[in-house]
Amino acid sequence: xxxxxxxxxxxxxxxxxxxxxxxxxxxxxxxxxxxxxxxxxxxxxxxxxxxxxxxxxxxxxxxxxxxxxxxxxxxxxxxxxxxxxxxxxxxxxxxxxxxxxxxxxxxxxxxxxxxxxxxxxxxxxxxxxxxxxxxxxxxxxxxxxxxxxxxxxxxxxxxxxxxxxxxxxxxxxxxxxxxxxxxxxxxxxxxxxxxxxxxxxxxxxxxxxxxxxxxxxxxxxxxxxxxxxxxxxxxxxxxxxxxxxxxxxxxxxxxxxxxxxxxxxxxxxxxxxxxxxxxxxxxxxxxxxxxxxxxxxxxxxxxxxxxxxxxxxxxxxxxxxxxxxxxxxxxxxxxxxxxxxxxxxxxx
Amino acid sequence: xxxxxxxxxxxxxxxxxxxxxxxxxxxxxxxxxxxxxxxxxxxxxxxxxxxxxxxxxxxxxxxxxxxxxxxxxxxxxxxxxxxxxxxxxxxxxxxxxxxxxxxxxxxxxxxxxxxxxxxxxxxxxxxxxxxxxxxxxxxxxxxxxxxxxxxxxxxxxxxxxxxxxxxxxxxxxxxxxxxxxxxxxxxxxxxxxxxxxxxxxxxxxxxxxxxxxxxxxxxxxxxxxxxxxxxxxxxxxxxxxxxxxxxxxxxxxxxxxxxxxxxxxxxxxxxxxxxxxxxxxxxxxxxxxxxxxxxxxxxxxxx
Numbered sequence: 001x002x003x004x005x006x007x008x009x010x011x012x013x014x015x016x017x018x019x020x021x022x023x024x025x026x027x028x029x030x031x032x033x034x035x036x037x038x039x040x041x042x043x044x045x046x047x048x049x050x051x052x053x054x055x056x057x058x059x060x061x062x063x064x065x066x067x068x069x070x071x072x073x074x075x076x077x078x079x080x081x082x083x084x085x086x087x088x089x090x091x092x093x094x095x096x097x098x099x100x101x102x103x104x105x106x107x108x109x110x111x112x113x114x115x116x117x118x119x120x121x122x123x124x125x126x127x128x129x130x131x132x133x134x135x136x137x138x139x140x141x142x143x144x145x146x147x148x149x150x151x152x153x154x155x156x157x158x159x160x161x162x163x164x165x166x167x168x169x170x171x172x173x174x175x176x177x178x179x180x181x182x183x184x185x186x187x188x189x190x191x192x193x194x195x196x197x198x199x200x201x202x203x204x205x206x207x208x209x210x211x212x213x214x215x216x217x218x219x220x221x222x223x224x225x226x227x228x229x230x231x232x233x234x235x236x237x238x239x240x241x242x243x244x245x246x247x248x249x250x251x252x253x254x255x256x257x258x259x260x261x262x263x264x265x266x267x268x269x270x271x272x273x274x275x276x277x278x279x280x281x282x283x284x285x286x287x288x289x290x291x292x293x294x295x296x297x298x299x300x301x302x303x304x305x306x307x308x309x310x311x312x313x314x315x316x317x318x319x320x321x322x323x324x325x326x327x328x329x330x331x332x333x334x335x336x337x338x339x340x341x342x343x344x345x346x347x348x
Numbered sequence: 349x350x351x352x353x354x355x356x357x358x359x360x361x362x363x364x365x366x367x368x369x370x371x372x373x374x375x376x377x378x379x380x381x382x383x384x385x386x387x388x389x390x391x392x393x394x395x396x397x398x399x400x401x402x403x404x405x406x407x408x409x410x411x412x413x414x415x416x417x418x419x420x421x422x423x424x425x426x427x428x429x430x431x432x433x434x435x436x437x438x439x440x441x442x443x444x445x446x447x448x449x450x451x452x453x454x455x456x457x458x459x460x461x462x463x464x465x466x467x468x469x470x471x472x473x474x475x476x477x478x479x480x481x482x483x484x485x486x487x488x489x490x491x492x493x494x495x496x497x498x499x500x501x502x503x504x505x506x507x508x509x510x511x512x513x514x515x516x517x518x519x520x521x522x523x524x525x526x527x528x529x530x531x532x533x534x535x536x537x538x539x540x541x542x543x544x545x546x547x548x549x550x551x552x553x554x555x556x557x558x559x560x561x562x563x564x565x566x567x568x569x570x571x572x573x574x575x576x577x578x579x580x581x582x583x584x585x586x587x588x589x590x591x592x593x594x595x596x597x598x599x600x601x602x603x604x605x606x607x608x609x610x611x612x613x614x615x616x617x618x619x620x621x622x623x624x625x626x627x628x629x630x631x632x633x634x635x636x637x638x639x640x641x642x643x644x645x646x647x648x649x650x651x
Contacts, residue, residue, distance in 0.1 A: 006451035010437065010444075017439045183435030187494075190399050191452040192424045 003193055007201025014175065015205055025171070025209065029163045029217050036155035037225045046074045047123040050093040052081050055101045063099065063108075063131060072126050088113050095123045097131070156221045157309030158282030160240065161302040163217070164210060164247045165272050172206050172251030173264040181260055195345050203248050210244040221313070232312045235319050239312065242329050243305045249336035250301075256343035276302040304328045350413045352377040352502060352533040353398060357407035360393050360556075367393040369556040370407070375535060375549075380528045382547030383537035384640060390556040391537035392432055395506040398535065399429040411502055425453065428500030432507045434491035438480030442471050442490055445479050446497065453498035460497050463530065467523055468493045485516030492523070503527065505536040509543065521546040544640040552644055559647040564640060571609070571638040571646070576616060578606040580623070580631040589626050593619065600645060607636060609646065 015022060049067055053060050067075045076093050087093040088111070098109035108131035114120035179185040188198050218236065221227045250272060258264050277283065279293060280302035286294055297303045308325035311317045353375040360368040367390045375381045383391045396402040397409055400420035409416045411423055436445050446468075450457050461468075467489050471482075479490060488508060495503065505524075509517045521543065524534055528548075536547070544550045544564050551561040560567055578599075580586040587606055590599045598609040608614075616633040623631040 003452060003454070006448055010440070010448050013440055013444065014437070182438070183431040183433055184437060186396075186399075186401055186431050187429070187435050187449070188452070190401055190424055190427065190429045191449075192421065192454075193452055 004197055004201055004204075007193070007198065008204050011175070011202060011205040015209060021171070025167050026213065026216070028166075029159070029213050030220065032159050032163065033156065033217060033220050033225065036159055045072060047072060047095050047119070047126065048076050048093045049073045049095045049097060049123075049127070050076045050079045050084060050087055052079060052084060052096060052098045054099070057101055057106065059106045060099045060101070063097070066130055067097075070126075070130070072123075084111065094119070095127060097127055099131075153225075153227060153314050154310075155282075156217075156225060156227060157306045157313060158280070160214075160217055160309065161243070161280055161282060161306045162273070162276050163213065164240070164244050165250070165268075165276050165302060167213060168206055168210055168244055168247030169251040169254065169272055170265060170268040171209075172202065172248055173254035173258075173268050174261050175206075176202055176252070176255035177258060177261050177264040180255075196341070199252065199341065199344060203252070206248060206251075207244060210247075211241070214240050214244065227313055228316065230316045232316050232318070235322070236309065236312050239305065239308055239322065239326065239329070242326070242333060243301065246301050246329060246333040246336060249333055249340050252340035253336055253343065256340055275300050279303065280306050282306055301329060301332050304332075351375060351410075352379065353381075353409075353411050353535065355394075355398075355407065355409040358394070358397065358404050358409055359406040360390075360397065360402065360404050366556045368397070368404070371553075371556070371558050372407075373551055373558060373561065375533065377533050378528065378531055380524060380534045380536070380546075380548045382544050382550040383535065383553055384539075384541060384544045384550050384644070385537075385553035386539055389539075389553045391539075391553060392506050393556075394553075395429070395431075395504050395535070395537060398502075399427060399504050400424060401429075425498060426501045428495040428498065428503045430491050430495040430503075430505045430508055432510070434484075434487040436479040436487060436491055436494070439478060441476045441478055442482070443475040445490060446493060449494040450497045455498050457497070460499055463499055463527075464493045464496050466526055467496065484512045485519070488512050488516065488520060492520075496527075501532065503532050503534045505534065507537055507539065509538055509540060517543070541639065541641040541644060550640070552640070552647055554644070554648050560643065567640070567643050568638040571642060573635075574610050574612070574614075575636045575638045575642060576608040576610060576614070576633050577602075577636040578608055578631065578633045579604070580628050582628055585626075585628055586623070586631060589623060589628065590619075593622070595619075598646070598649060602641070605636075607642060607645075608633070609642075 051064055051067065053064075064075070064078075067073045076087070079087065081098075084093070084096045088096060091113075094113045096111040098111070100107050100109070108127075110124055110127045110131075112120040112124050112127075176185070179188070189195070214237070218233070218240075222229050222233070251268065254264055254267050254271075258267055275296075279286075279289070279297040280300050281297070282302070286297050286303065289297065304325040308322040308329075311322050311325075315321075351374045353373065355371055355373045358368050358371040359366070369390075371390075371394060383394065385391055393402065397404050397416060398411055400416050400423055403417055412426060414423055416423060437448070440448065446457060450460070471486060471490055471493065479487065482490060492505075492508065495505075509520055512520065517540075524536065524546075528534055538544075547564065549561065549563050550567070552559045552567070578586060578590060583601075583606065587599060587601070590596055590606065590608060595611050595614040596608050597611060599606055601607075619633055620631055
């Protein structure tokens with residue numbers, strides 16, 4: 001026990017003395033959360049809209065009124081047909097709504113500036129919704145779980161999925177490999193200390209560091225970003241701890257496979273970071289991927305973590321809805337840990 | 349008395365490269381034994397096998413009578429190992445390093461202090477300096493202190509004097525001498541041939557094979573009387589002509605002179621006369637004391 005304690009103390013000294021890395025690991029999650037929570041947003045607000053009306057009637061007045069009060073639009077004004085093109089071109093308007101009344105029937109034409117397809121799509125959809133209600137085709141949309149469609153909600157699980165891989169996998173693998181590089185690993189191995197103890201001594205400090213980061217991120221998610229607090233918080237924490245252990249195992253495995261710090265960094269980053277960003281559903285929905293990529297995404301732990309986190313944090317579902325994700329992540333952790341420990345023992 | 353270290357037919361390959369090829373050595377308790385050879389000769393591999401870090405492909409190695417593969421866990425408390433490049437935690441202070449290694453072996457620094465004191469004394473002036481900020485000589489002393497902290501019976505030092513200034517190197521060998529007097533068996537590898545004379549016995553190693561083993565004196569003895577220095581202003585002309593002489597078995601550049609290995613019938617005066625006739629008027633030939641480097645050159649020539 002005293003040996004393990006001094007191993008942990010030694011590792012803690014490495015972490016604390018490497019000020020720059022420590023500041024980055026603590027500040028990066030906060031910055032990423034704030035960035036994705038506030039600055040980067042896929043929501044479309046205040047679409048500047050002009051309206052062209054050939055004949056006013058009750059319907060057109062209703063629609064214009066709706067436009068004026070709706071926060072998604074900012075109503076620029078009623079303009080003449082001939083001005084629309086200039087307004088769109090100059091960027092004074094992003095969407096134009098033509099309302100034509102023919103034989104008592106009002107039809108709507110929507111023109112949007114599609115130089116930014118995302119906002120154009122959203123604006124067109126909003127406008128359609130606004131005018132279709134009028135055409136007696138009533139389709140009411142409820143946005144469940146995230147009624148305001150806040151993109152921050154969507155990004156919090158994704159960022160957490162990424163951060164833990166980044167910190168646990170990269171930091172653990174680099175720290176183990178650096179000991180291999182400067183020969184101190186040999187000294188640990190020739191001592192009477194068991195390899196398993198050495199490994200635990202390596203993992204515990206990074207586990208604790210990750211717990212601190214987890215606490216910071218959850219605190220931010222539930223306060224600054226305003227995710228609804230619910231009793232699922234405990235499950236969120238439990239799932240995150242499992243995911244942290246999984247990430248640590250990945251770091252351990254990488255360190256057993258490579259022998260210098262640069263390759264540890266590259267392997268961790270390329271093999272684990274990129275798939276997390278591209279294939280985990282963090283940014284690009286998995287359902288939109290080609291079948292082959294969907295299959296590959298099943299092998300990416302972050303996919304299951306993020307999916308479960310969405311269910312827990314946003315949908316606020318009970319534990320029973322994420323059992324599958326828990327089981328998959330648990331099995332992955334066990335397999336990775338066994339593989340990494342086996343590799344580590346057989347290496348020296 | 350059993351040997352402190354005994355290896356028999358030790359072989360280890362990395363891919364197609366044979367790092368060790370059938371190495372058999374016997375090292376007696378209390379010996380200061382040197383492994384002499386160039387970089388890549390297999391010295392580190394031998395050290396790593398003896399330190400229980402590496403398993404041999406074939407052959408046996410026993411330290412203190414215990415097989416290194418089977419009884420590795422019993423041996424670890426009794427061996428002190430200092431790898432190439434002083435392996436220390438550079439972001440930890442002198443005392444933190446020492447304390448950490450003491451804790452790994454479950455020993456008290458105070459209990460071991462009498463043993464390490466001669467090595468550690470200079471370091472004790474700045475216990476709070478980061479190990480990474482120490483000079484090469486100081487790092488070497490700290491690494492040795494850490495390797496000695498559990499009072500091992502066998503000390504394995506892999507190139508401990510590489511990257512250290514000449515004064516520190518000499519001091520270091522003095523320390524090894526005093527450790528040997530305390531009964532510790534020391535195996536030290538070096539690529540500095542001149543350090544061989546500081547060892548009790550040496551083994552000359554190249555390309556994984558032991559070329560010769562014995563006391564430095566015994567190894568050089570058979571050469572004495574046969575080795576000569578030769579100098580002239582036209583060194584290249586001297587070399588080509590000397591190589592043609594039948595009484596000279598070998599001739600090679602050695603520092604600023606040529607070393608001649610001769611058969612017993614060599615006559616320096618006659619050779620100078622021959623050289624004069626060949627147009628080299630200022631040649632001088634005089635006896636030389638053979639060193640380990642001469643032995644090494646001879647042994648590797650025979651390949």
